[in-house]
Amino acid sequence: MSASLEKGINALKQQVDSSVAAFFSSCVHCGMCAEACLFYTETGDPAKTPIHKTEPLRRIWKSEYTLLGRLGKIFGLNKKVDEKLLTDWETIVYDSCTMCGRCSMVCPVGNDIALMIRKTREGMAAAGHAPEGLIGATKRAVTIGSPMGVKLPALMAQIGHVEKDTGMKIPVDVVGAEYMLLLSSMEIMNFPEFIEATAKIFDKAGVSWTISSEAFEATNSGIQIGVSDIAAELVQRIVDAAEKLKVKTVISPECGHAYTAIRWEGPNLVGKAFNFKVRHILEVLDEFRKDGRLKISGKEEQRLTYHDPCQIARRGGVIDQPRNLINLFSDNFVEMPDTGKMNWCCGAGGGVSSNERADEIRLKVFQRKKDQLDEIKPDAIISACSNCRIHLEDGLEAYHMDIPLLSLTETLAEHLAD
């Protein structure tokens, strides 16, 4: 056995806990998870069935943690995890799954299949079977501090532009600020309007906030590729910065997996509870709304819908907040069929967008989103994840649909009363 394969198998062994064992014990091969997965519904390929994606983890659970499996191992009867299996599964686990978790919501025995796939990725990555694109993004995140290679000078330049355009001061490294805002590289490079919008809202709301020059990147490639050590290192940078600046709350920006990384996996990755809160920007904005800190003027008349980013809604629990906020500035809001916790993924989360090999399939499965949109024909789509936004724009273009994409935070900022 090669050293990397052994590492992979050990990583898989470490992932098995009582929940995983209960999940595998309960699966009856009913196939309902396939119907919940856009990679199956839009391709008809049974190999995309969610529970099938967990096969490497299942084999380890069976042969190491069950009585029959251990007997089978002695007699050499078990199906093994070998290089061939991991090679075959690489495209299944990384290119055909966004870990959106829709399968986890329909499984009749309650299996959190997305979690099982997240765990399977730990073994795949340890054995060296992760996609080039994600490996590159992860390396850049560790060495440069951003998966897209965005360094501090680039952020400072964008901050400079925003300050010049608005005449406002963007606070950097302010000790004792209430909030510390994280950003995704995508926002820094493609959507600097987000920084401007946040600055305006926070200014009107009268709260103190800051950006850290030492930890401004919210995304976490370690989560997507499935390497906990790296994910932990990236989280630790944020923890160190938040503690140094003594902030009360760290804000995860309009990005899906960043929220999962810092809010839900973060403390478990670094092995201790945080001494600050972590909130998604939409949660913070909704708090402002409740406290009467948001003064809004003017209503959008166009027909608006909201695309729930999977990691924020289904996997994050931020479902009502965006709707409360949209209702502040819209009288013409319409839900897609299957929405909130049952929304369909855009098709590019979970590292799929960083993986060039998956470019074709992510656009193919966009058909699901197209079908959803065709049913309600909105004038514009609001979302709260830059990655969803970029991919939705890609998909709409590929399918010749002319629907603008809006950021919730930015649209809200446009409706602030003077």
Add this chain to the structure above:
Amino acid sequence: MTEIEFLSWVRGPGFQIAVIIFIAGVIIRFAEILLLGRKANLAEAKGSEMSSGLRTIVTRSIPDKSTFQRSTFTIVAGYVFHLGLFVTIFLFAPHILMFKDVIGFGWPSLPTPVVDAIAVVTIIALLTVLVHRMRSTVLRFLTNTEDYLVWMVTILPLITGYIAFHRIGMTAPTLLAIHILSVEILLVVFPFTKLMHGFTVVLSRWYGGAISGYKGVES
């Protein structure tokens, strides 16, 4: 071996062996799952694990509308044969007498003709489930030998029970002995196959619901 000896064996030692393997097997399976444990979650909770887990044990029995539309056959046929199995196993008067004999107490039964009809419906449901499994692209792809074995040991007691009740083909003691033997096979196979979901579904639904509920999502 005469048919009476055969019947005595399946009712005596055979039954005891099967029940012991069943109970020991179920205990071993639960132990090997629960002893693995789970790390405490250090993230600030948005909801209660316990109440969400308990709620999901119940609510996951009812699919959402879109899931129902996409998996109508699986859900309807699944409901029919699960309820059918429950009725034929636990609400058939002779079975209740057997339970009373073993565990000391009984409960009211359904009229025998009703159970008889439900047995037929259940057998048909299981047959259609098998046909569906062989015809559906996804199910054929997922299905392994164990899935067919489990189907076989589930339908056998129904068929042998039906035949024994209607005394078709052989003498009553032989038919009854074959029926009891088929149940014993089911009991022995149960803990070591996916039939175990009959018990572990409580665990898996709880874990799934707890993981979601911790993050403030009703699942």
